[in-house]
Amino acid sequence: MPILYDMHMHSSFSTDSDAPMQIMAQTAHHLGLSGICLTDHMDLDYPRQYHPSDPNAFAADPEQVYQEVLRLRADYEERNLPLWIGFGLEFGMQAHLSDRFREIAERYPLDFIIASQHLLDSQDPYYPDAWENQKPEEMIDRYYRELLSNLKKMREWDTLAHLDYIIRYIPGQGDSVYDSMARHSEIIDEILRYVISCGKCLEVNTAGYKYGFLQPHPALAILRRYYALGGRLLTIGADAHRPEHIAFAFDRTEAALRSVGFTGYCIFEGRRMREIPF
Ligand SMILES: [Zn+2]
Numbered sequence: 001m002p003i004l005y006d007m008h009m010h011s012s013f014s015t016d017s018d019a020p021m022q023i024m025a026q027t028a029h030h031l032g033l034s035g036i037c038l039t040d041h042m043d044l045d046y047p048r049q050y051h052p053s054d055p056n057a058f059a060a061d062p063e064q065v066y067q068e069v070l071r072l073r074a075d076y077e078e079r080n081l082p083l084w085i086g087f088g089l090e091f092g093m094q095a096h097l098s099d100r101f102r103e104i105a106e107r108y109p110l111d112f113i114i115a116s117q118h119l120l121d122s123q124d125p126y127y128p129d130a131w132e133n134q135k136p137e138e139m140i141d142r143y144y145r146e147l148l149s150n151l152k153k154m155r156e157w158d159t160l161a162h163l164d165y166i167i168r169y170i171p172g173q174g175d176s177v178y179d180s181m182a183r184h185s186e187i188i189d190e191i192l193r194y195v196i197s198c199g200k201c202l203e204v205n206t207a208g209y210k211y212g213f214l215q216p217h218p219a220l221a222i223l224r225r226y227y228a229l230g231g232r233l234l235t236i237g238a239d240a241h242r243p244e245h246i247a248f249a250f251d252r253t254e255a256a257l258r259s260v261g262f263t264g265y266c267i268f269e270g271r272r273m274r275e276i277p278f
């Protein structure tokens with residue numbers, strides 16, 4: 001079976017997306033997907049310098065997101081359209097936020113929580129100035145260490161998103177793909193072992209293909225290592241911020257995952273994991 005659930009996507013509730021949730025759902029339905037999970041950004045305390053006029057940049061209001069999901073679900077039910085619509089959030093980890101994330105997870109009937117490391121040293125590596133006067137290899141090492149330290153503080157999460165996300169933004173890397181597994185194997189092993197020990201999932205984020213890496217995030221070398229360490233639980237998401245990127249490169253992703261040995265993936269409903277074979 002092809003991959004029929006896209007478990008990571010954004011809508012206009014995220015600062016970096018203009019796509020109405022309704023259009024995301026409609027597109028997924030037209031693509032023949034069985035389900036989607038809306039996972040708008042919840043990057044609380046996102047550094048003010050990047051969006052000085054918007055104090056809530058990248059922090060969606062969970063109540064508004066939830067109400068829109070409920071409206072959509074009612075609409076699909078009324079029209080008898082078979083699309084499962086999940087209510088998720090993407091928590092942008094920072095050391096001081098775990099209690100606030102826990103409150104949100106307790107207050108709202110979330111289906112799915114993604115844990116993401118987007119920042120480093122209170123800067124967003126998406127912006128080239130974050131890399132100024134830094135040695136990329138050292139910065140990437142700090143990124144993985146901070147990710148693990150923050151993940152250990154998180155109480156509420158279901159999957160670890162785009163583990164090697166930072167390599168997307170290394171300035172001037174051209175076509176060569178930075179090999180995290182070769183250069184940071186010790187800390188990556190620690191992260192993978194921690195995810196496995198928690199019984200939680202590692203995300204395969206297919207946006208990597210979109211960025212020209214011809215690989216998902218994390219890279220296949222990391223996915224192979226996860227498998228070798230005993231990791232079997234994956235979630236899959238295209239991290240679409242626009243409708244045309246929903247389920248992006250899912251065919252290639254399935255083939256790549258099968259070649260590693262994986263036999264399926266997981267979805268979450270009401271924070272409960274369900275395994276789905278390929
Ligand atoms: Zn993310």
Ligand SMILES: [Zn+2]
Nearest residue numbers: 008010090239
């Ligand atoms: Zn995302």
